[in-house]
Amino acid sequence: MFNKFFLFTALLGLIVLATACASPTTAPSSAQPTAAPKAGAVTINGAGATFPFPLYSRWFYDYAFVDTSAKFNYQSIGSGGGIAQITAKTVDFGASDAILTDAQYTAAKNIQMIPTVAGAIVPVYNIKDTDGKVIITTLQFPYTSLADIYLGKIKKWDDPVLKNANPNIKLPSKDIAVVRRSDGSGTTFAYTDYLAQVSAEWKEKAGSASSVKWPVEGIGGKGNEGVAAMVGLNDGAIGYVEFAYAKQNNLVFGAVQNKAGEFVKPSIEAVQAAMAEYGTNMGDKLALSIANAPGKTSWPIATYTYLLVYMDQTDCVKGKKVVDFIKWVLSDANAEASAKSLDYIPLPDSVKKQVLDKVSKVTCQGKAF
Amino acid sequence: MSVVSAAKKRSAVSRFNALIRRTGHGDVIFRALTILAGIAVLGTVLATGYSLWDTTPLPREKFGLGFLWSNDWDPVREEFGALPFIYGTLLTSVLALLMAVPVGVGIAIFLAELAPDWVRQPVGYLIELLAAVPSVIFGLWALYVLIPVLVKPTSEFLNTNLGFLPIFAGPIFGPSRLAASVVLSVMILPTISALCRDVFLAIPNAQREAALALGATKWEMISQVLVPYGMSGILGAIILGLGRALGETVAVTMVIGNNRDLTSSILHPGYTMASIIANEFAEATYELYVQSLVEIGLILFVITLILNSIARLLVWQVARRAPTEARA
Numbered sequence: 299m300f301n302k303f304f305l306f307t308a309l310l311g312l313i314v315l316a317t318a319c320a321s322p323t324t325a326p327s328s329a330q331p332t333a334a335p336k337a338g339a340v341t342i343n344g345a346g347a348t349f350p351f352p353l354y355s356r357w358f359y360d361y362a363f364v365d366t367s368a369k370f371n372y373q374s375i376g377s378g379g380g381i382a383q384i385t386a387k388t389v390d391f392g393a394s395d396a397i398l399t400d401a402q403y404t405a406a407k408n409i410q411m412i413p414t415v416a417g418a419i420v421p422v423y424n425i426k427d428t429d430g431k432v433i434i435t436t437l438q439f440p441y442t443s444l445a446d447i448y449l450g451k452i453k454k455w456d457d458p459v460l461k462n463a464n465p466n467i468k469l470p471s472k473d474i475a476v477v478r479r480s481d482g483s484g485t486t487f488a489y490t491d492y493l494a495q496v497s498a499e500w501k502e503k504a505g506s507a508s509s510v511k512w513p514v515e516g517i518g519g520k521g522n523e524g525v526a527a528m529v530g531l532n533d534g535a536i537g538y539v540e541f542a543y544a545k546q547n548n549l550v551f552g553a554v555q556n557k558a559g560e561f562v563k564p565s566i567e568a569v570q571a572a573m574a575e576y577g578t579n580m581g582d583k584l585a586l587s588i589a590n591a592p593g594k595t596s597w598p599i600a601t602y603t604y605l606l607v608y609m610d611q612t613d614c615v616k617g618k619k620v621v622d623f624i625k626w627v628l629s630d631a632n633a634e635a636s637a638k639s640l641d642y643i644p645l646p647d648s649v650k651k652q653v654l655d656k657v658s659k660v661t662c663q664g665k666a667f
Numbered sequence: 668m669s670v671v672s673a674a675k676k677r678s679a680v681s682r683f684n685a686l687i688r689r690t691g692h693g694d695v696i697f698r699a700l701t702i703l704a705g706i707a708v709l710g711t712v713l714a715t716g717y718s719l720w721d722t723t724p725l726p727r728e729k730f731g732l733g734f735l736w737s738n739d740w741d742p743v744r745e746e747f748g749a750l751p752f753i754y755g756t757l758l759t760s761v762l763a764l765l766m767a768v769p770v771g772v773g774i775a776i777f778l779a780e781l782a783p784d785w786v787r788q789p790v791g792y793l794i795e796l797l798a799a800v801p802s803v804i805f806g807l808w809a810l811y812v813l814i815p816v817l818v819k820p821t822s823e824f825l826n827t828n829l830g831f832l833p834i835f836a837g838p839i840f841g842p843s844r845l846a847a848s849v850v851l852s853v854m855i856l857p858t859i860s861a862l863c864r865d866v867f868l869a870i871p872n873a874q875r876e877a878a879l880a881l882g883a884t885k886w887e888m889i890s891q892v893l894v895p896y897g898m899s900g901i902l903g904a905i906i907l908g909l910g911r912a913l914g915e916t917v918a919v920t921m922v923i924g925n926n927r928d929l930t931s932s933i934l935h936p937g938y939t940m941a942s943i944i945a946n947e948f949a950e951a952t953y954e955l956y957v958q959s960l961v962e963i964g965l966i967l968f969v970i971t972l973i974l975n976s977i978a979r980l981l982v983w984q985v986a987r988r989a990p991t992e993a994r995a
Contacts, residue, residue: 348949376949378957396952475840480925480942482742482950505743508950511927517840517936518925520946527810528924531819531841 339366342616342623345373346380346393349417349484349540350603353642354393360636361623368619377484377508384409384606390616392606395484396508397585408609410660411585412653413602414627415642418541418569419489420551420599424529425455428468437552438463438561444554445497447474447536449504450514455534463555470534477528477537480518482509488589488601489538495590496598538599541569542641556598557590568597569643577649584656600643607660614662621667624657716972719965726959734962738929742947747959749966751927755937756967759844759919760912762933763851768905770852771859776889778860779867791864798857806921809850810842814922818846822934836932842924844937850918855908862907866900867893899986906978913971916941940967 344354351374358370375383377394384392385406398411421444425433440463446452452459455469479486490506504510517532519525522543529537529549541564544551553561562568572591580586590598605624611617627633634644645653661667687696726734726747737748774794778787809818822839829835870893878888894901924936925946940963951957 378950378952381952399952401953473838475838480920481946482948484950507743508952509742509947511739511741511743515926515928515936517842518938518946520920520925524921528840528842531810531814535840 339369340615340619341369341371342391342619343371343373343389344380344391344393344605345375345383345389346606347377347395347484347603348374349395350393350415350642352542353415353637353640356636356640357623357627357633360632361626364626364630365619365622368623370623376482377487378482380606381406384608387612390613391620393604394606395601395603396487397583397587397604398606406606406608410607410609410656411583411604412607412624412657413580413584413604413645413649414624415637415644416569416573416588416600416602417484417488417642418564418597418600419485419492419538420541420544420564421536421538421554422526422529422544422549422551423536424532424550425472425534426470428470433467434550435467436550436563437467439552439554441555441557441559442496445493445500448476448478448493448512448514449497449500450476463561472534475532475535476512476514476516477525477532477535478512478516478518479521479525479538481520481524483521484508484601484603485522485538485540486510489599491587491601492589492599495587545641554598556594556596557592558594558596560594562595562597564597564599566638566641566643568595569600570646572596572598572600573602573643573649574646577646577652580649580652584653609660610664611660611662614667617660617662618667621657621660625654628654628657712972716965716968719961719968723958723962723965725955726962729955734959735966738927740927740943742951742956745953745955747955747962749940749963751929751938752940752943752963753966753970754929755844755923756913756939756941756970758933758937759847759851759923759939760909762844762848763855763912764905764909766848766852767856767859767908771856771904771908772863772894772901774856774860775863775867776893778864780885780889780893791861794857794860797853798861802854802915802918803921805850805854806918809846809918809922813849814841814846818843818849821845826934833931834933836930837934839934840924840936842922842936843934844923845933847919847923847937847939848933850922851912851915854915854918855911858911859904859908862904863897863901866897866904869900870896899982902978902982902985906975906982909974909978910971913967913974914941916945920945940964 351372354372354374358372361368361370372393373379377396380389380392380394381398381402383389385402394411398406398409403409421439423433423437427433437460440459443452443459443463446459453474454471455474456471461469487506487508490500490504490510493504494501494506500513503513517528517535519528519537522539525537525539526543526547526549529535539549541551543549551564553563555561569588571593572588575591575593575596576586576588585602585604588600588602591600607620607624611620628645628650637644730737730747734747734749735753736750737746738750739746739748740751741747778791778794782790819839819841822841822843822845825835826837826839830837874892874896875888878892883891919939920942923939923942925938925942926936927938928935944960944963948957948960951960
């Protein structure tokens with residue numbers, strides 16, 4: 299991990315150097331365009347996952363009105379980078395979509411995963427029916443059908459499995475073009491986690507990670523926008539994107555049959571139902587997969603995203619600010635409203651309670667705050 | 668400026684001049700500076716190579732040279748191999764050169780030899796402007812315009828009529844090695860044409876006059892005198908174009924389809940070395956994974972060095988031969 303951190307720092311150094319050179323000599327470079335932070339303001343640095351970045355930026359903006367002396371600075375460099383940086387203690391908190399491995403827990407002693415919100419992943423598609431009209435109704439995907447499509451076992455749109463589940467839609471006899479993320483991402487982690495839960499064959503052949511070896515390589519698009527573009531380009535394409543992205547861009551997405559056998563459309567309530575099914579006992583790590591959750595109303599393809607903090611902080615001032623921020627995130631109505639407005643899914647109360655319990659046990663140099 | 672400070676400045680200047688004179692009119696300083704600059708370049712290349720080598724002990728130990736021809740890239744099972752990416756990089760770069768060189772040299776000849784003055788200036792300026800367009804813009808343009816409007820119909824045409832050839836085999840998605848090559852060719856076109864134009868403009872007029880005096884047509888003058896005369900420069904321009912094509916990342920990642928299958932079809936999605944690094948570096952969560960990506964960078968670095976050396980040898984060969992041929 300050290301090397302990656304080193305490369306990153308070198309890059310950061312270059313950027314700083316470049317901006318320093320580019321800044322005009324007339325004004326002192328310390329001048330901030332926004333309202334100047336109060337004297338004695340503390341800058342808290344974080345780095346990690348890109349998936350919650352829009353929400354975190356919003357939260358830091360909101361929180362600046364709550365605590366004017368805290369200035370949060372977050373670099374969305376990816377979950378891998380976030381884990382590396384918090385392990386090396388170069389940042390005050392990390393962020394990750396993926397659950398830490400045992401080796402990563404060992405490397406970063408006493409680290410705690412703090413779930414902040416959940417995100418849902420939805421299947422999006424672009425197909426014309428047998429009349430040549432683009433299908434804009436919600437397709438129903440039976441229990442293992444997404445796994446079978448991505449395994450290459452369901453090859454055509456008029457496969458009996460899909461046809462039987464969608465009797466009112468004239469599915470064409472067209473090859474399915476499989477689209478997936480090309481960049482390593484929490485979205486892929488959540489999606490492959492779901493596929494591995496519903497299909498033993500998927501688990502064995504591909505597994506789940508932020509980047510996997512795809513049984514059907516298909517087309518890789520960079521980012522949600524890349525996947526959406528590739529799906530849009532190809533008649534007969536299927537892909538997966540974040541719920542928020544699909545909703546904000548008016549993409550057509552499908553309903554998926556969950557573990558209880560019900561076809562569910564993605565919604566904030568459906569994902570909260572999934573969290574609540576698992577949420578009564580999160581365990582000490584507070585980290586678990588909510589993919590393929592039981593319960594009739596649960597949306598099956600979803601994941602928590604986490605902040606990474608040490609249970610024993612070394613810098614008491616910054617540590618206190620981080621803890622206060624997390625408490626605000628989990629208990630303030632404005633924080634929840636911000637999350638909902640960006641189509642992220644706030645934790646249900648049962649989960650919030652356990653996380654707040656854990657956060658209240660964070661210490662600084664062995665002493666309580 | 669006040670009189671006093673002007674006087675001060677004068678004395679400073681005269682002292683500096685005295686120093687210059689003492690050091691042999693600045694020759695010593697000048698030589699030292701240029702040697703330093705030369706060493707800096709050499710040092711940068713060596714340091715880059717060394718640090719890439721030094722950062723990749725894990726995959727070199729685990730996979731050895733097999734890394735080069737394994738096509739297994741599986742982050743979940745910790746298996747890594749570079750073949751699909753090496754293949755994709757070389758294929759798209761060569762295809763891009765095949766498309767860009769004739770057009771680029773053609774533009775250069777037109778601008779340098781045939782175009783009237785009022786065309787030469789604005790067109791030359793536009794070509795240089797094309798070189799300044801950021802690659803992400805090219806990527807977006809290719810994704811939303813070039814692929815649906817040009818590449819996909821062309822691919823379908825090639826596939827229906829020549830689909831029996833493995834290089835034109837289906838299925839067609841849109842994003843493909845061909846799409847990446849077309850974008851690359853557009854991106855390296857300005858480099859090649861601008862440099863070649865300068866090469867042609869630098870050829871002494873005596874060469875043209877001699878050819879015309881011997882009764883050569885304009886075509887004969889260009890193809891038999893000017894092109895051989897400027898060959899080393901043209902090759903140099905092609906090398907620079909190739910260098911850009913090998914390393915181009917963003918635009919290629921957006922249009923190539925990022926598919927690790929090793930198929931021969933140019934209409935199929937593919938992958939390049941630069942793309943895999945750009946795609947997976949941020950979320951590479953364990954050391955072997957990160958180092959394998961860096962090793963891809965090392966391979967790209969070595970391939971670029973080798974191709975440049977070969978091209979450099981070629982230039983020397985041509986440069987030695989050129990004057991005699993031009994005279995003959």
